[in-house]
Amino acid sequence: MNKPLKLGVAGLGTVGAGVLSLLRDNASLITARAGRSFEVVAVSARDRTRDRGVDLSGLRWHEDAVALAADPEVEVVVELMGGSEGPARQLVEAALAAGKPVVTANKALLATHGGALAKLAEAKGVALAYEAAVAGGIPAIKALREGLAGNRISRVAGILNGTCNYILTEMRLKGLPFAEVLAEAQRLGYAEADPAFDIEGVDAAHKLAILAALAFGQQVDLAALHIEGITNISALDIALAGELGYRIKLLGIASREEGGVTARVHPCMVPVSSPVASVDGVFNAVLAEGDAVGRIVLQGRGAGAGPTASAVVADLVDIARGCQSPVWGVGTEALAPSTPVPMERHRGAYYLRLMVLDQPGVIADVTGVLRDMSISLESMLQRGRAPGEAVPVVMVTHECEEAQMQAALKRIAELSSVVEQPALIRIETL
Amino acid sequence: MNKPLKLGVAGLGTVGAGVLSLLRDNASLITARAGRSFEVVAVSARDRTRDRGVDLSGLRWHEDAVALAADPEVEVVVELMGGSEGPARQLVEAALAAGKPVVTANKALLATHGGALAKLAEAKGVALAYEAAVAGGIPAIKALREGLAGNRISRVAGILNGTCNYILTEMRLKGLPFAEVLAEAQRLGYAEADPAFDIEGVDAAHKLAILAALAFGQQVDLAALHIEGITNISALDIALAGELGYRIKLLGIASREEGGVTARVHPCMVPVSSPVASVDGVFNAVLAEGDAVGRIVLQGRGAGAGPTASAVVADLVDIARGCQSPVWGVGTEALAPSTPVPMERHRGAYYLRLMVLDQPGVIADVTGVLRDMSISLESMLQRGRAPGEAVPVVMVTHECEEAQMQAALKRIAELSSVVEQPALIRIETL
Numbered sequence: 001m002n003k004p005l006k007l008g009v010a011g012l013g014t015v016g017a018g019v020l021s022l023l024r025d026n027a028s029l030i031t032a033r034a035g036r037s038f039e040v041v042a043v044s045a046r047d048r049t050r051d052r053g054v055d056l057s058g059l060r061w062h063e064d065a066v067a068l069a070a071d072p073e074v075e076v077v078v079e080l081m082g083g084s085e086g087p088a089r090q091l092v093e094a095a096l097a098a099g100k101p102v103v104t105a106n107k108a109l110l111a112t113h114g115g116a117l118a119k120l121a122e123a124k125g126v127a128l129a130y131e132a133a134v135a136g137g138i139p140a141i142k143a144l145r146e147g148l149a150g151n152r153i154s155r156v157a158g159i160l161n162g163t164c165n166y167i168l169t170e171m172r173l174k175g176l177p178f179a180e181v182l183a184e185a186q187r188l189g190y191a192e193a194d195p196a197f198d199i200e201g202v203d204a205a206h207k208l209a210i211l212a213a214l215a216f217g218q219q220v221d222l223a224a225l226h227i228e229g230i231t232n233i234s235a236l237d238i239a240l241a242g243e244l245g246y247r248i249k250l251l252g253i254a255s256r257e258e259g260g261v262t263a264r265v266h267p268c269m270v271p272v273s274s275p276v277a278s279v280d281g282v283f284n285a286v287l288a289e290g291d292a293v294g295r296i297v298l299q300g301r302g303a304g305a306g307p308t309a310s311a312v313v314a315d316l317v318d319i320a321r322g323c324q325s326p327v328w329g330v331g332t333e334a335l336a337p338s339t340p341v342p343m344e345r346h347r348g349a350y351y352l353r354l355m356v357l358d359q360p361g362v363i364a365d366v367t368g369v370l371r372d373m374s375i376s377l378e379s380m381l382q383r384g385r386a387p388g389e390a391v392p393v394v395m396v397t398h399e400c401e402e403a404q405m406q407a408a409l410k411r412i413a414e415l416s417s418v419v420e421q422p423a424l425i426r427i428e429t430l
Numbered sequence: 431m432n433k434p435l436k437l438g439v440a441g442l443g444t445v446g447a448g449v450l451s452l453l454r455d456n457a458s459l460i461t462a463r464a465g466r467s468f469e470v471v472a473v474s475a476r477d478r479t480r481d482r483g484v485d486l487s488g489l490r491w492h493e494d495a496v497a498l499a500a501d502p503e504v505e506v507v508v509e510l511m512g513g514s515e516g517p518a519r520q521l522v523e524a525a526l527a528a529g530k531p532v533v534t535a536n537k538a539l540l541a542t543h544g545g546a547l548a549k550l551a552e553a554k555g556v557a558l559a560y561e562a563a564v565a566g567g568i569p570a571i572k573a574l575r576e577g578l579a580g581n582r583i584s585r586v587a588g589i590l591n592g593t594c595n596y597i598l599t600e601m602r603l604k605g606l607p608f609a610e611v612l613a614e615a616q617r618l619g620y621a622e623a624d625p626a627f628d629i630e631g632v633d634a635a636h637k638l639a640i641l642a643a644l645a646f647g648q649q650v651d652l653a654a655l656h657i658e659g660i661t662n663i664s665a666l667d668i669a670l671a672g673e674l675g676y677r678i679k680l681l682g683i684a685s686r687e688e689g690g691v692t693a694r695v696h697p698c699m700v701p702v703s704s705p706v707a708s709v710d711g712v713f714n715a716v717l718a719e720g721d722a723v724g725r726i727v728l729q730g731r732g733a734g735a736g737p738t739a740s741a742v743v744a745d746l747v748d749i750a751r752g753c754q755s756p757v758w759g760v761g762t763e764a765l766a767p768s769t770p771v772p773m774e775r776h777r778g779a780y781y782l783r784l785m786v787l788d789q790p791g792v793i794a795d796v797t798g799v800l801r802d803m804s805i806s807l808e809s810m811l812q813r814g815r816a817p818g819e820a821v822p823v824v825m826v827t828h829e830c831e832e833a834q835m836q837a838a839l840k841r842i843a844e845l846s847s848v849v850e851q852p853a854l855i856r857i858e859t860l
Contacts (some may be wrong), residue, residue, distance in 0.1 A: 032760040135721035139577025147569025150743025293740040300726035310723040313580025323753035363643035
């Protein structure tokens with residue numbers, strides 16, 4: 001048996017403690033698969049006194065996480081602190097610069113500095129592995145980078161944020177409004193005290209930026225993404241979506257179009273028959289389409305100690321076995337520049353839900369705006385009558401351009417008979 | 431750039447031609463990902479004159495496939511002939527013995543001789559890669575062997591035969607009998623002229639034997655599998671399953687139980703909410719449950735030139751990059767012996783559908799047998815009345831042991847009021 005591979009672990013929150021536990025609980029199994037054992041020799045975390053439910057005795061403690069990179073005994077650095085700047089970034093840079101492989105779950109770091117870090121890793125000939133950064137325990141990075149290596153990928157998409165998916169699922173199942181379900185999710189630990197990062201789509205955008213770079217062999221370009229969260233999704237729209245045969249999901253979608261790549265995170269209506277429609281609760285899904293393989297869909301738990309630790313250990317086993325792929329699937333010199341297609345040029349069908357005063361001529365006004373913008377309707381749904389009061393009207397359009405739709409939306413919102421901001425949700429036929 | 435990796439390809443049917451096409455069509459992409467290019471230098475197939483839609487000029491042609499192993503220019507052998515014996519086996523053995531890595535799509539070979547071949551590959555220190563042998567383009571082998579390397583796997587299961595899944599899907603959608611749909615599938619090329627291998631569950635069993643060995647780190651043991659096909663599935667049972675909230679799928683399921691591993695291929699009723707219930711047509715799905723990751727489900731096309739070529743190329747890229755895992759996930763010395771749990775000891779719920787004469791006392795007779803065998807009923811469905819004629823009666827049991835159920839089935843079939851062989855389908859809550 002080869003000698004142990006010695007690890008330094010930075011960050012001992014839920015995930016860090018989960019990695020230590022998993023390496024211990026399944027030690028003999030993991031050793032057999034990796035061809036050598038793993039030994040955590042040093043750790044770093046903010047609070048030395050907190051009980052993490054895992055024995056830290058015998059491990060060297062670094063007050064400064066960055067010192068792990070310089071610890072002569074540490075051969076591989078596992079970064080589980082998070083954050084695109086500060087100590088996480090410094091540690092990863094220092095470790096790579098010192099020629100030490102890095103395993104990280106840090107999507108913000110990779111989405112923001114993935115290009116420079118890949119160059120550094122490549123220059124030093126060491127691995128920068130990040131299976132845990134996207135879709136938790138689902139081996140989505142490995143599938144894209146290695147499993148589909150023969151394919152020209154045309155689209156990658158997914159349910160990439162478990163918090164949002166949990167909230168949308170609960171809203172649907174219980175018919176409750178967003179704020180109420182969010183509060184419950186916070187009580188249950190499925191949403192952070194400050195949930196903005198999740199519910200505004202930023203976390204999903206980090207993950208999509210990573211998937212897009214890998215799928216299309218291009219520079220990571222977080223700034224090119226169109227990002228909308230789920231804060232404006234109402235229980236009414238979720239119910240109406242159901243009536244129309246759809247589910248509302250927060251999706252990240254990156255696709256190769258004429259002229260470049262579109263990458264966007266926003267709520268979508270997907271047909272109930274779509275393989276992502278039934279992925280509920282905290283589960284994630286990643287879908288990829290390749291020219292040879294067709295469509296594959298992977299689903300599983302997107303977060304949590306166990307699934308994330310599973311992904312971290314998978315990366316460690318690859319490193320122990322000497323399996324190393326380029327950070328973004330191809331060498332950094334071969335990466336194409338990012339060629340974002342602006343959201344205004346997105347084409348698709350739309351769900352438009354208005355609250356209108358129930359009075360003669362309203363529908364004619366609204367449909368007149370759509371006609372003027374050359375947007376044709378596939379269907380319209382008006383339910384209930386309440387003369388003089390506001391009632392919902394739903395319109396589903398045929399495919400049109402985002403710019404047209406936004407212009408129409410602006411004019412419709414200004415109509416005197418339209419009493420609140422209309423809801424616009426893009427329809428995706430994944 | 432490194433020098434090309436030179437390949438010898440045996441078998442130029444749909445898949446072989448697909449591999450050649452994919453290597454050519456996506457050559458620059460694949461080269462960038464693999465870090466070197468691939469060059470097919472030699473091929474072998476039965477019929478030299480057939481037009482395969484792919485240019486073979488400049489390739490050395492071996493009449494005898496086994497000669498590819500000895501071809502000094504061939505560095506990696508790609509075996510796409512199929513069959514557990516004969517030239518496929520001889521070629522793989524000869525290539526490994528010559529220290530050449532082998533990529534194969536041959537599930538029959540691996541399920542039958544996987545143990546000995548792994549020892550040979552290990553002794554020579556070369557790869558024996560078989561992503562294409564299971565679930566076509568879905569990177570299921572890579573996911574189990576590498577992506578879930580940190581997990582103790584408790585169950586692996588899936589829809590592993592696209593022909594059967596296509597037939598069951600069509601029977602459901604069109605309400606047609608098995609024979610009629612099979613004939614149509616043969617016309618469309620979704621089923622072989624001799625379909626026995628697929629419809630009797632043997633192909634799925636080969637794949638399950640492979641998945642089980644990999645998931646549980648144990649000797650491949652095809653003989654330990656319980657195998658039933660779909661030839662007795664009736665349109666009536668498919669319709670009744672739908673009424674009860676189930677779909678009928680041919681599943682392969684291997685799970686770790688007290689005392690060993692159960693591995694079985696048979697038609698199952700799965701709840702419509704199961705992630706495998708909506709995997710229809712020629713699509714495959716692979717489900718795995720690990721102690722850290724929880725449940726992951728992968729779905730995609732299980733056969734065809736493109737998906738299979740995608741898997742073959744993924745294996746080639748791994749080899750080009752020097753990524754090599756043990757054939758069965760751990761070294762052959764570490765493989766546990768197979769410890770099959772016999773099917774009689776399987777526990778589960780059952781769907782039992784009888785055709786009984788519509789006369790007094792019949793239900794009492796049948797339920798009396800079940801009571802005598804300590805099998806309790808969850809529900810019973812009797813529909814339609816036709817005094818003196820045969821009507822269907824459906825019973826869904828609570829969990830019981832297979833041996834009990836089979837004994838009860840035998841006695842029920844012997845009742846004079848039961849007019850044809852009862853249908854028994856196991857219920858799985860995947």
